[in-house]
Amino acid sequence: MASKKPEVWVFIEQEEGIIHPVSFELLGIAQKLAHDLEGRVGGVLLGEEVEGLIPEVFAYGAGVVYTVRHKTLRYYRHRPYAKALAEVVRRFEPEILLLGATPLGRDLAGGVATLLETGLTADVTQLSIDPQTKNLLMTRPAYGGNLMATIICPDHRPQMATVRPRIFPMPEKINGTKGEIVEVEVELTEEEAGVERIGFIPKEKSIQLELAEVIVAGGKGMGGKEGFSKLFELARLLGGEVGASRLAVEAGWISYEHQVGQTGKTVRPKVYLAIGISGAVQHRAGMQNSDCIIAINTDPNAQIFALSDLGIIGDWRKIIPLLIERIKERKGLGRN
Amino acid sequence: MDEIKTDFHYEVVIVGGGPAGLSAGIVLAKNGVKTLLIERGRFCGAKNLFGGIVYTEAIKEIIPEFPEVNPSPVERSVYEEGYIIVTEKGIVKITHTKADPQHAFTALRAKFDQFLAEYALGLGLDLAPKTKVIDFLRDDKGKIVGVVVDRPQSFKDLTPARITSQIVILAEGVNRLLSRKAGLITRDFAPEEVVLSVKEVLQLPKGEMEKRLGLKEEEGLAWEILGSISQGLPGLGFLYTNQNSLSFGIGIFLSALATVKIPPYEILEKAKAHPFFQKILANAEILEYGAHLIPEWGIKGFPKLYGKGVLACGDAVGLVNPLFREGTNLAIYSGIMAAETALSALKVGDFSEKTLAQYEEKIRSSYFYKDLLLAKELKTFLLKNPQLFTTYPELLYEALNLYFSAQGRLKQEVLKEIWRLVRRKRGVLGVIKDFINFLKLFW
Amino acid sequence: MLNLLVSIKQVPDTTNIRLNPETGTLIREGVPAIINPYDISALSLACQLKLTYGGWITVITMGPPQARLALKEAVEFFADRIILLSDRKFAGADTLATSYTLAQTIKFLTREKPFDLYLFGKQAIDGDTAQVGPGVATRLNIPVVTYVIKVEEINLAEKYVVLHRKTEKGIEILKAKLPLLLTCEKEVSSPPFSPFPLLLKAQKTEPQVFTADGPIEFLREKLGLKGSPTRVHRVYTPELKKSGQIMNLEEVGEEEAVKAILLLLEKRRIL
Ligand SMILES: Cc1cc2nc3c(=O)[nH]c(=O)nc-3n(C[C@H](O)[C@H](O)[C@H](O)COP(=O)(O)OP(=O)(O)OC[C@H]3O[C@@H](n4cnc5c(N)ncnc54)[C@H](O)[C@@H]3O)c2cc1C
Numbered sequence A: 001m002a003s004k005k006p007e008v009w010v011f012i013e014q015e016e017g018i019i020h021p022v023s024f025e026l027l028g029i030a031q032k033l034a035h036d037l038e039g040r041v042g043g044v045l046l047g048e049e050v051e052g053l054i055p056e057v058f059a060y061g062a063g064v065v066y067t068v069r070h071k072t073l074r075y076y077r078h079r080p081y082a083k084a085l086a087e088v089v090r091r092f093e094p095e096i097l098l099l100g101a102t103p104l105g106r107d108l109a110g111g112v113a114t115l116l117e118t119g120l121t122a123d124v125t126q127l128s129i130d131p132q133t134k135n136l137l138m139t140r141p142a143y144g145g146n147l148m149a150t151i152i153c154p155d156h157r158p159q160m161a162t163v164r165p166r167i168f169p170m171p172e173k174i175n176g177t178k179g180e181i182v183e184v185e186v187e188l189t190e191e192e193a194g195v196e197r198i199g200f201i202p203k204e205k206s207i208q209l210e211l212a213e214v215i216v217a218g219g220k221g222m223g224g225k226e227g228f229s230k231l232f233e234l235a236r237l238l239g240g241e242v243g244a245s246r247l248a249v250e251a252g253w254i255s256y257e258h259q260v261g262q263t264g265k266t267v268r269p270k271v272y273l274a275i276g277i278s279g280a281v282q283h284r285a286g287m288q289n290s291d292c293i294i295a296i297n298t299d300p301n302a303q304i305f306a307l308s309d310l311g312i313i314g315d316w317r318k319i320i321p322l323l324i325e326r327i328k329e330r331k332g333l334g335r336n
Numbered sequence B: 001m002d003e004i005k006t007d008f009h010y011e012v013v014i015v016g017g018g019p020a021g022l023s024a025g026i027v028l029a030k031n032g033v034k035t036l037l038i039e040r041g042r043f044c045g046a047k048n049l050f051g052g053i054v055y056t057e058a059i060k061e062i063i064p065e066f067p068e069v070n071p072s073p074v075e076r077s078v079y080e081e082g083y084i085i086v087t088e089k090g091i092v093k094i095t096h097t098k099a100d101p102q103h104a105f106t107a108l109r110a111k112f113d114q115f116l117a118e119y120a121l122g123l124g125l126d127l128a129p130k131t132k133v134i135d136f137l138r139d140d141k142g143k144i145v146g147v148v149v150d151r152p153q154s155f156k157d158l159t160p161a162r163i164t165s166q167i168v169i170l171a172e173g174v175n176r177l178l179s180r181k182a183g184l185i186t187r188d189f190a191p192e193e194v195v196l197s198v199k200e201v202l203q204l205p206k207g208e209m210e211k212r213l214g215l216k217e218e219e220g221l222a223w224e225i226l227g228s229i230s231q232g233l234p235g236l237g238f239l240y241t242n243q244n245s246l247s248f249g250i251g252i253f254l255s256a257l258a259t260v261k262i263p264p265y266e267i268l269e270k271a272k273a274h275p276f277f278q279k280i281l282a283n284a285e286i287l288e289y290g291a292h293l294i295p296e297w298g299i300k301g302f303p304k305l306y307g308k309g310v311l312a313c314g315d316a317v318g319l320v321n322p323l324f325r326e327g328t329n330l331a332i333y334s335g336i337m338a339a340e341t342a343l344s345a346l347k348v349g350d351f352s353e354k355t356l357a358q359y360e361e362k363i364r365s366s367y368f369y370k371d372l373l374l375a376k377e378l379k380t381f382l383l384k385n386p387q388l389f390t391t392y393p394e395l396l397y398e399a400l401n402l403y404f405s406a407q408g409r410l411k412q413e414v415l416k417e418i419w420r421l422v423r424r425k426r427g428v429l430g431v432i433k434d435f436i437n438f439l440k441l442f443w
Numbered sequence C: 001m002l003n004l005l006v007s008i009k010q011v012p013d014t015t016n017i018r019l020n021p022e023t024g025t026l027i028r029e030g031v032p033a034i035i036n037p038y039d040i041s042a043l044s045l046a047c048q049l050k051l052t053y054g055g056w057i058t059v060i061t062m063g064p065p066q067a068r069l070a071l072k073e074a075v076e077f078f079a080d081r082i083i084l085l086s087d088r089k090f091a092g093a094d095t096l097a098t099s100y101t102l103a104q105t106i107k108f109l110t111r112e113k114p115f116d117l118y119l120f121g122k123q124a125i126d127g128d129t130a131q132v133g134p135g136v137a138t139r140l141n142i143p144v145v146t147y148v149i150k151v152e153e154i155n156l157a158e159k160y161v162v163l164h165r166k167t168e169k170g171i172e173i174l175k176a177k178l179p180l181l182l183t184c185e186k187e188v189s190s191p192p193f194s195p196f197p198l199l200l201k202a203q204k205t206e207p208q209v210f211t212a213d214g215p216i217e218f219l220r221e222k223l224g225l226k227g228s229p230t231r232v233h234r235v236y237t238p239e240l241k242k243s244g245q246i247m248n249l250e251e252v253g254e255e256e257a258v259k260a261i262l263l264l265l266e267k268r269r270i271l
């Protein structure tokens, strides 16, 4: 065992036969880490019927897939999943184990790390290998994002982290890639699980500004409801939600649940488009931590430009319709 | 399961956990009296703010070992003290350094009041925070025999809890709802009797405060600020140094504020923007912001300080002398006097007005009562003479400006010019009149 | 009757935390210490369950001596017993060491009388790890249900509980065996309007304090910094806000502007 190539593992999160995209993102970064360690990438798939998912895991970059198949794993429950994952880790001793910082991944990781008596870093946003020590450097925001902390786990293996979704890029998918498949048997009982699912209420479709990754927000400068209907169209195309300033809400162009700011919602999307919004301090309070801010405003002195990654001085009417057109074109191409 | 008992009886109930209530509580607890103090804030001091300066002499009355206590409830000793007179063009600064800096300290209410509360708890006082007194219990003769609070009796019985007591001490501060309910006062403060104070606690990068103000590690300063700081309205500003922050605030008579309709925080913003204060406060981060009323400068004739089974102290009865920043200490002294009166009433078992009248006598024969009478006159004087807040600071500033830039000129000329300035700004007669009126206050 | 244990943490009110812009250090001054908001929900739930089913509430925390204030406040939630784990040897613990310390304490308390339900917060707002709850359950060898938003029913005779749990896709309704550890979302319960006697009692109750020196048995090498596999390697301030690219539509034209937007959307992997 000792001479075996170091492995960087990704827990492949799947529910009802669908793999969570974060797992693919992690396979991407895992490849980079494995390269630095001169090792290989492994994916761990747990479930009742998971064979069908294996090709996808290879296609996104795993060199080896470990599976545990068991009836008790037919849907996610903490104990059987934790036991199975810990067991596979014990047998094959990876250097690194990454999970998505999703509700499921975070639920699972705490138990697995305890079973393995190893360190676990939560909600990581940067990963790299220390060239000297070969330790994994896990960086995460602390104190509400006011600070960044780099955590290491020098003396215990595996080094475990849950990683925030949508931080690392989706790797290229190479269909038809082959690799090694290792089936592992773990003894599991329904009794041990201790928990049984007796019902499920799917999430209602409602706007969830706080969770949106893209927010297209409009203000007084939208001029009316018609302006906002353009924003809705754009948001739909980007898979995001529509936000608004208080003045737009007060004008009756859009409902209060869309309001961003001190007296509205606090959001932190990957991209925040502020269109016809001046950037008053009360508005900024709700959006200034967005990863990327794009502003469109006719007034070159608008405060919003001070915190924008990209500011466009001009009338949104000249930009938004064209933007919508261009995205539609791309989507049309991307499909085939 | 713990059955929680619902029947409460105390010898004394104190309403309000500010300096007045806590001082009364400390004295009573020290004397083994079964006492309950009720405070509506999350903890004592949570709902409150002040400048503030506290005087060692007063604190020693309740905590003899002060300031040698740990952890310290105060911020910095007052090493430099005085006035800053502000005009648009510049300032005049009259300050001095103290021979005994330990005589007074800057303090923040949250910490100071909590300290007193912990001290009182240690002496055996019962304390109920997050609880508001909403009414009194009375016997058939109308004597107050306890209080009703907003909290329920128990989880099962949701009626408001009732607590009986021989005496109720009201230390509810400036809002005075209960003092009114008890019949001690018949009307609210008039706008010209209260000052609205706004204050910010500001923080500078470490070491910066000491550098900008020329202070050493432990040294503090307390400046009162006069002049154009209050936008020509009758009011006063202040700047005090805390351990790691500054308190900057301004208080203006409500009556004056009502006539101009400028929001008080705007006045504070403008004051902060004055070049002199900008130099001190630049890049400071606001840690706290708050506003509070001060009942000021002696009210026309005191309210009744006692009733059947009830005594009132502190801000609730207007015991503040802002001229000398005396509020906390008067709260402490009056709290102590109320407690002492309660002690002697408990000793003889007589809670009639006759016994409780001792309290008012004590107050009336105190030094601060006389001070307050004077303060009342002073207030009338100031409200009637708005020129004091604008003309005199400007006059003083310009005169000094002339005086100190007199090189190369005939000194006689300079003095003459100053004289002309005085005549232009206020007129000789005006100055003389103001001066005489001012002096008359003290005789 | 129910025997409940609630595990709480005292945290700085992070909504109030500021950074010194020059040194990049945390300004802790004047930042009030509060009970972790999710733990408030756990305490509220405990109170609600005690009122419905009857029972006892034990509250534990590991922390510095001033964490006693958090425990005293817990009495307002109808807690019967409050326990503080405080010792320099516990200090510097990461989640692994914390869960060990808490689990050892719970095992010790269980000897007197076993608990039916262990209530934890979803996560502590200072570290946001959400690891301690599952960690303790693992060490106690009992099932755990995270992100609980509702306790529908407790059947003590048959020893099970019906819960609602929030997932990414919706709400799971679960039937779980007792004893069980659950971690609470805010929705699970709101704080009671505590009766007057409890407020008074909270002021007068002091926690029972345990150190590393017994009677609870601890392995030294599993405590505090020593027992923590993770190390903080470096702490730094995230780069300050960008001074971004500004373009004037009149100068660059519509196509260029739209291109710039598309490029950013691509970079952020929205497209
Ligand atoms: C206590 C309090 C709480 C508040 N809470 C909130 C809050 O939660 N959220 C909030 O948003 N506000 C809040 N406000 C209001 C806030 O102060 C501002 O008034 C508000 O954010 C301004 O909205 P706006 O940017 O849409 O409007 P404006 O400030 O009027 O800005 C409109 C902008 O649109 C631009 N514009 C005009 N036409 C065009 C065009 N054709 N193309 C491109 N740009 C154009 C203009 O140049 C201008 O910059 C609060 C205020 C107070 C006092």
Ligand SMILES: Cc1cc2nc3c(=O)[nH]c(=O)nc-3n(C[C@H](O)[C@H](O)[C@H](O)COP(=O)(O)OP(=O)(O)OC[C@H]3O[C@@H](n4cnc5c(N)ncnc54)[C@H](O)[C@@H]3O)c2cc1C
Pocket: B015, B016, B017, B018, B019, B020, B021, B038, B039, B040, B041, B044, B045, B047, B048, B049, B050, B051, B052, B053, B054, B131, B132, B133, B134, B171, B172, B173, B174, B175, B178, B197, B198, B199, B249, B251, B292, B293, B294, B313, B314, B315, B316, B319, B320, B325, B326, B327, B328, B329, B330, B331
């Ligand atoms: C800006 C400002 C600066 C000041 N600067 C100074 C200074 O430098 N030096 C100085 O000595 N003084 C200063 N003072 C004055 C001083 O703060 C007060 O005079 C003093 O705090 C009065 O104490 P108290 O106990 O009477 O009232 P408070 O401190 O007001 O306490 C009353 C308490 O009663 C509670 N309460 C009220 N009603 C109820 C109820 N129904 N049930 C339960 N609880 C209730 C309140 O929550 C409060 O905690 C200043 C005041 C202000 C506003």
Ligand SMILES: Nc1ncnc2c1ncn2[C@@H]1O[C@H](COP(=O)(O)O)[C@@H](O)[C@H]1O
Pocket: C007, C008, C009, C036, C038, C039, C060, C061, C062, C063, C095, C098, C102, C119, C120, C121, C122, C123, C124, C125, C127, C128, C129, C130, C131, C132, C133
């Ligand atoms: N030091 C501690 N003492 C007691 N309970 C804790 C402690 N730290 C964490 N917890 C509990 O574990 C939960 C999750 O914390 P964390 O894993 O730190 O996010 C909290 O909500 C608490 O219920």
